[in-house]
Amino acid sequence: MENFNKQEIDAKLKETFPLEHRWHNRFHLEMPFGLINDPNGMAYHDGKFHIFYQWNPLGCEHKNKCWAHTATRDFVHYSLPELALWPDDVHDKDGCYSGCGTVEDGRLRVLYTCNRKEDGVRIPAQRFGSLKGDKVEKEEIIVPDHPEGITGHFRDPYLFTRRGKRYFVIGAQREADEKGTVLIYEETAEGWKNLGEVKNRLGDFGYMWECPNLVQFGSYDVLIFCPQGLEAREFDRQNIYQAGYIAGHLSLDSMDMMQHTKFQELDRGFDFYAPQVLTHEGRQILIGWMGMPDKDSEYPTAELGWQYSLTMPRELRLRQGHIYSRPARELKDLRIAETAVELEAEDIKEISRPLFEGSEILLDMDLGESKEIVTTLAYGTEKLRFIYDRKEQVMSIDRNEMKKGGRGVRRFKLFADENLSLQIFVDKTAVEIFFQHGEEAASILVFPEKNIRPEITIAADGELKSLSGKIWELDSFRFNA
């Protein structure tokens, strides 16, 4: 076990914020050193949204997993990130793995997985902790090991309440067939009781399900999870691992997710995994990890000593069994009003505009005669392209014209009839795009070789009847000690 010196690590963070390197994002959470992954412990407490996330402060490898912590009232101003939880006893000596947050008796509590390996055997324990000042104090272990019938792949608890009782859902792998599943535990006077697996109709669906969330939208229950081991298909499942959901009605009596939808992905980009949802005042706010396990070599910032970002907060809505995601409304405060550029054109085939250091672009097109519409973010000769094939109703995201970092194409069905609507956030390396008012979203990282401001071009093969939109310069997140 490494020795984690909180004082030293926090002091080093203090010296390095705000982040300056040209590949560092301005309105996405990231760290100046080390590797970050899953958002954890999200909770609203004392008037603030608390965001924790997986962090290896000692290097860009997937080990030494700690939790970093920041808090924000408005998703624009953040407390300076600090080290909040780290491996320092036998139970979590191999990592403080992912978990959730909750508010209990006026305290912010977290529930996380203690990762421990003895002679290569995993002994995962689920443990509570409480935020005291600037660190999480470790408290009771409520489940000391994996239950019978489940392998050592048993992690990432997410608390929820039903009928006035507390439960958590947790990611797992079945022993019998080594397939992924989730279990639910119920809090009882005698401790936390295993209610078993959540039945569903997905069939054989990968070898492990990580990071489940169970979220209520009206009378629907949505189970979000990250299955590993699914084959890529023509229009979905194109990343090595997925992050998606099924919506239905969960019966805790029969432990069955009844009448559920098919599995749908939450994001269509290359760089999205392990999202967490916080429910607050009727809002479902999601933050994801902008990264992907087992693809570290696609992210060239490792050479500079840091890796990965978190997505901007998104607000989710469920309509007809499908999740729509939009950027959280607070992000409108990043818009620098004076910089607004209006776009208004009719009967055109092409339009280009220079962008800012950080930009938001809103576009609404009446597609007219055009069959193929290509929206390009160009960094000199390097390009990220969004190609819409109207006949096939397919959107492709093409990263092959970038020199560094991950490349490739992602394709998905998108039903734009006469109108195509895009909302694009272009940070230094993070691009988040929302299609058709949030019907689909995509997170993409690009690492332009040269430090040039990007330009956006919309080009169609036939005349667009009309195009209207707006471009703003976006401000950076602010960090206060």
Ligand code: FRU
């Ligand atoms: C998902 C994950 C979780 C685990 C954590 C460790 O990215 O593998 O299952 O708790 O990362 O960092």
